[in-house]
Amino acid sequence: MEAFTATITGITLTPASGPAVNIPLNSSSYIAEFTRVTSDSTILAAKVTVAAGTYTSAQINFSAPRVTFCTQSNPGVPGCAAGTLASVTGAAGSATISTNITVSDSIQTGVALDVNIANALTLNGQTITAVNLGATDVFSAATLPPASTATDLGAGQLSHVDDVLGTVTGVSGSTLTIHTTTRGDITATANSSTQYDCSANNFSCVQANGVAIVDTVLNVDGTLTLTFYEPVDATSADIIEGIVTGVPNSVTNQFPIVVTDTVFASSGSILSGRVNLGDQITVTLTPGQNFSIIAKGLSLPIQSFTSSNSVASILPGQTLAIPVSSFTAQSGVTPGTAGTTQIALRFSRITGTMATVALPFFSGSSFPSFYGFATSQEFGTTAGRLSLDGVSSLTGISNGSTFSTSALYIGSPSSPQLVSQTVRAH
Secondary structure, three states: OOEEEEEEEEEEEEEOOOOOEEEOOOOOOEEEEOOHHHOOOOOOOOOOOOOOEEEEEEEEEEEEEEEEEOOOOOOOOOOOOOOOOEEEEOOOEEEEEEEEEEEOOOOOOEEEEEEOHHHHEEEEOOEEEEEOOOOOOOEEEEEEOOOHHHEOOOOOEEEEEEEEEEEEEEEEOOEEEEEOOOOOEEEEEEEEEEEEOOOOOOHHHOOOOOEEEEEEEEEOOOOEEEEEEEEOOOOOOOEEEEEEOOOOEOOOOEEEEEEEEEEOOOOOOOOOOOOOOOOEEEEEEOOOOOOEEOOOOOOOOOOOHHHOOOHHHOOOOOEEEEEOOEEEOOEOOEOEEEEEOOOEEEEEEEEEEEEEEEOOEEEEEOOOHHHOOOOOEEEEOOOOOOEEEOOOOHHHOOOOOEEEEEEEEOOOOOOOOEEEEEEEEO
8 A cells, every 4th residue: 555645624522521622633634644654643733722521532524535555466576566556535424433531620631543544444355445434443542641661752742743844934943833735834842952964963954945854752732842853955845755656667767656745835836736645646757966865864774875866776665755847747547747857765654564673673574565575674773763652662562563664765785775763563
């Protein structure tokens, strides 16, 4: 599954007595990408005030569920099988979940909304035939903060909110606001522990109107602490992020992607209103600049990706950031097109089965078939740059259990081929 999206149109809490309470969302048209949140958390709402009392249920309203997927029946063969990339849409609706949330006067707390993707899908082998977000047990809720054994965060911290890509729209003192195209604005404040990947190595790197990626931590009072900042060097402020779904064509310099995130230029955008998460796009590269890796402070193995400007170095399963110089929207089942001169490696969201953990490395297997992994794969980690969820340390994930990770898929001949920044135990 390359992308699974829906617009969250509202959330309400129902108390044991009295009227339901509406929860104002972080964006009036909040587009969730559920593949992303297998490994990374996102903010639906913050700094919401609700009356004290016990809340017994929550209702999630949604529209436009859409799954873009492909099949690959040949183990070890990378990329989607020819002609299998397709999208399935579902109906708008709502899901009601039972909760037991008690809110006391002047007490700050949080609620995590979990999504069981498998329960929303109807499968025939690898083929998805239907999607229903209103099905039983798709959504569940849990109060935050989690138990100390289920997080690497400290007191007063609720969740990691990492890998936010967008445009910096405000800078004041040590606080920035970054605008995302699908999930609203994120405002975070730096402190003495904030890390930077820029020449000055401090908050002076933060420039208004620039594209950037930030990692943050959500605090119990609803504020966010900036933990990492990296500016994105792009020739265009119109950027498509997408996962590569097929083997690139070195003759035409083209490769297919499915869109997983976007950045729109603040003026004169050629993408705004014309591209949706889950769209299929055929990218044509005009070779010139060498590729780059948006490494976010991770230690990388020796690799050849950044010394290449050829599509032959691009692999199915890699997620790329692509500054777009020309664009044609998808029409029906006909993929859209995009032209670019610049490619940057980004984080793929990968789910598998844990095999071994021996820090700073761990290994896993049973990954999605279109990656073409015929054997167990090793993942590298970097001390001080790993976010965990579900466990307090990586060694807490038992062999044979399911995990999800956001990882740079660098590919051969690097060893390891994958470097993780977040890991979630399921």
